Amino acid sequence: MRKLALAAAFAATLISGPAFAEYPEKTVNLILPFNAGGESDVSARFQQPYFEKITGQQMVIQYMAGAGGAQAWSQLNSMEGDGYTLMGINLPHTVLQPMEKDVGYETDDLVAVNYFHYTPNALFVPKDSEFQNLQQLIDYAKANPGVVTFSGSGSNSANQIGQTQFDELAGITTTYIPFSGTGPAVTAILGSQVTAGFNYVTSGVNNGDGMRMLAVASEERVKAFPDVPTFKELGFDLVGGAYRGIAVPKSTPEDVRKKLSDIISKINQNPEFIKKMEDAGFVLTNVPYGKMADFVAQKKKEYRAIGEKLGIANR
Incomplete structure (x- = not known):
C-alpha cells in the first residue's frame, strides 16, 4: 500500500509540475460569455496575435452568450x-449578479488570473x-428633478453604477x-430618445459624429x-467602468495560473498592442494573479455598497 501511495504521489507531481513546464503546448480556447462584436470580443481579438507570438500556440475564441455572462460563468468550474x-x-458583473439572485455561481467561485483593461464610463x-x-x-437636472434621462447598457451594469454615483456626487x-x-x-442617444447616456468611452470611437x-x-x-475632461477634473470623484480579464476553472494548477497571468501581462507591455487598445478607447490595467485577491476584495466591497443603493443586495 505504501508503494502504491508513493507511486500516486509521484504521478501527481508529474502532472502538476514538469507536465506544465512548457505551457502552453497546444491550442488554447478562450470562451467569451458575450456575443461577438462587443468590447470583450474586440479586446480579445487584439490580444490574439500577440498571445500566439509569445507562446507559439493558437488562441481560438469561442462564444457562450446568455444571462449577461452568467450562463458561461456558472459552467466554468x-x-x-x-x-x-x-x-x-468581467467586473462589476460577477459581483452584482450573485448579489441579486442565484445565478449558478458565487463571486468567490471564479478564479481570475489577470485583469488587463477596463472601459471607463x-x-x-x-x-x-x-x-x-x-x-x-447638472444645473438643468437640479432645476428639473427626474426629468433628465440616461440610457445605459442594462440593469445593474457598470453604466447604471456610473449614473447612480454621479447622481449622488452631483x-x-x-x-x-x-x-x-x-x-x-x-x-x-443618437436618436435623442434620451437626454444623455452613461456608456463606455469606446462607444465614442465609432459614434463620435453623432454624440x-x-x-x-x-x-x-x-x-x-x-x-474630454475627466469627472475628477470637474470636481467629481467618479472613476469606474467595466473591467475585463481572464479566468480559469478552479481545478487549474497554481503554476499554470501564474504562467498564464505572466503571458497576459507581457502582451499588455507590447507597444503595438498598447496603441491598438488606446486608439480604441480602452484603458490598460495590469492586475496579475499575485495581486488578484486584494483587487477582487476591494471591488467586492465597492460594488456591494453600490448594489445596496441599487436595491439588489438580496442575498
Missing part, C-alpha cells in the same frame, strides 16, 4: 482545469444637445433607462479623446 480552457471575466449627449458641458446638464436626481446592450443604448462626450470616468484623460 465544471470545465477541465488543464490550462487550455480560458474564459473572459463616459457621459454622452446627442451632438445637437443644448448641453455644451457637464455643469449645464446632488441630482436623474432617470436611468436600461437597454439590452451597448448598441441600443447608443442608438437612443458628444462631456466627461470620462477615468483617472486621467483617455488618449483617444484628449480634449
Whole structure:
C-alpha cells in the first residue's frame, strides 16, 4: 500500500509540475460569455496575435452568450482545469449578479488570473444637445428633478453604477433607462430618445459624429479623446467602468495560473498592442494573479455598497 501511495504521489507531481513546464503546448480556447462584436470580443481579438507570438500556440475564441455572462460563468468550474480552457471575466458583473439572485455561481467561485483593461464610463449627449458641458446638464437636472434621462447598457451594469454615483456626487436626481446592450443604448442617444447616456468611452470611437462626450470616468484623460475632461477634473470623484480579464476553472494548477497571468501581462507591455487598445478607447490595467485577491476584495466591497443603493443586495 505504501508503494502504491508513493507511486500516486509521484504521478501527481508529474502532472502538476514538469507536465506544465512548457505551457502552453497546444491550442488554447478562450470562451467569451458575450456575443461577438462587443468590447470583450474586440479586446480579445487584439490580444490574439500577440498571445500566439509569445507562446507559439493558437488562441481560438469561442462564444457562450446568455444571462449577461452568467450562463458561461456558472459552467466554468465544471470545465477541465488543464490550462487550455480560458474564459473572459468581467467586473462589476460577477459581483452584482450573485448579489441579486442565484445565478449558478458565487463571486468567490471564479478564479481570475489577470485583469488587463477596463472601459471607463463616459457621459454622452446627442451632438445637437443644448448641453455644451457637464455643469449645464447638472444645473438643468437640479432645476428639473427626474426629468433628465440616461440610457445605459442594462440593469445593474457598470453604466447604471456610473449614473447612480454621479447622481449622488452631483446632488441630482436623474432617470436611468436600461437597454439590452451597448448598441441600443447608443442608438437612443443618437436618436435623442434620451437626454444623455452613461456608456463606455469606446462607444465614442465609432459614434463620435453623432454624440458628444462631456466627461470620462477615468483617472486621467483617455488618449483617444484628449480634449474630454475627466469627472475628477470637474470636481467629481467618479472613476469606474467595466473591467475585463481572464479566468480559469478552479481545478487549474497554481503554476499554470501564474504562467498564464505572466503571458497576459507581457502582451499588455507590447507597444503595438498598447496603441491598438488606446486608439480604441480602452484603458490598460495590469492586475496579475499575485495581486488578484486584494483587487477582487476591494471591488467586492465597492460594488456591494453600490448594489445596496441599487436595491439588489438580496442575498
